[in-house]
Amino acid sequence: MNNFKNQTVSKTFSLTLTAVVAALYAAITMLVAPIGFGPVQLRLSEGLNHLSAWNKRYVLALGLGVLIANMISPLGWIDWVFGTLGTVIMTGITYLLTKKIDRPLVKIFISTVVVLTIGMAILAAEFTFAFAIHAHGNFAPDHATSSWLANWLSYYVSLVPGEFVSLVVGGIVIYALSKVVDLKK
Template sequence: MVNEKKTTGQGRNVALVAVVAALYAAITLMIAPFSFGPVQLRLSEGLNHLAAWNKRYIVALGLGVLLANLVSPLGWIDWVFGTLGTVIMTTITYFLTRNMKNALAKIITSTVVVATIGMAILAGEFVFAFNIGASGAFSSGSHGGIFAQWLAYYISVVPGELFSLIVGGVIIYILNKTIDLSK
């Protein structure tokens, strides 16, 4: 006989992964023209804070990014590197915050990880994409050496990311007051 409680828990996990992935993709696609490119506002990035509460959200956010990036002007580059970057930064967030009890500390840690490591990976993705000519619907506009290009892209993506993380952080903080996000 299958353990009914374990099966119910697994079903709940799968459902939560699907809901968060769909929510990430839907929010991204709702403002799609602004969700892609070297200067972007991807409000769905505020959901990255969820990884500080439960490792299932690493999978959920990775899937959400993959789904959203299926329409990215960068094509396969964004499918692979965008998804991989999200999995890396949310995994780091999870491990750094898994023993923290304070919600604000979790959100601050998540914000720092995503705005530094996550955006560094994204800037690297843009350098790679534009140097191989995969400009898609937007052009590079960055010239100079590899580091100069990386720095220009990093500086261009951080403001929108910080805005999204602050908005998402406020929502997740309030949500955490009424829902146990770790379960």
């Protein structure tokens, strides 16, 4: 009987943490909404992506947070689907690459590399796709007559600086948090 109670408490705790992180991601994104969308963005909530290096629950939490935040995206359904999917992919890869690593700074470094490469590549592809189909709210690059690759590259290059700043700020916060809280639990 006591084991059943412990399992229920553990599941409730995990579900609560998932909901809190999802809500925190969405709230921070909406707080900076004017600069949290588009090919040049500073979405500070992206710093929470580092959490996926500690526990797989945060892959789901961040995916839900992105889905909720992207409900106000100028790209609409494209951002709901591809933004959420991109987040689940990059945080899932981060979790898989870091699950046997114990050093917080190494986890944060790997997370940063994954997000800046895979995550921003997916987001640049999303913007390129939205531009190609003339989606409402798309962000046209300056060289609209260029190839898909040139458009993708222009989005990628414009996304990385803001994402890097968000990851550095988030990395500092998550590193400090990892020193006082067991993020694996």
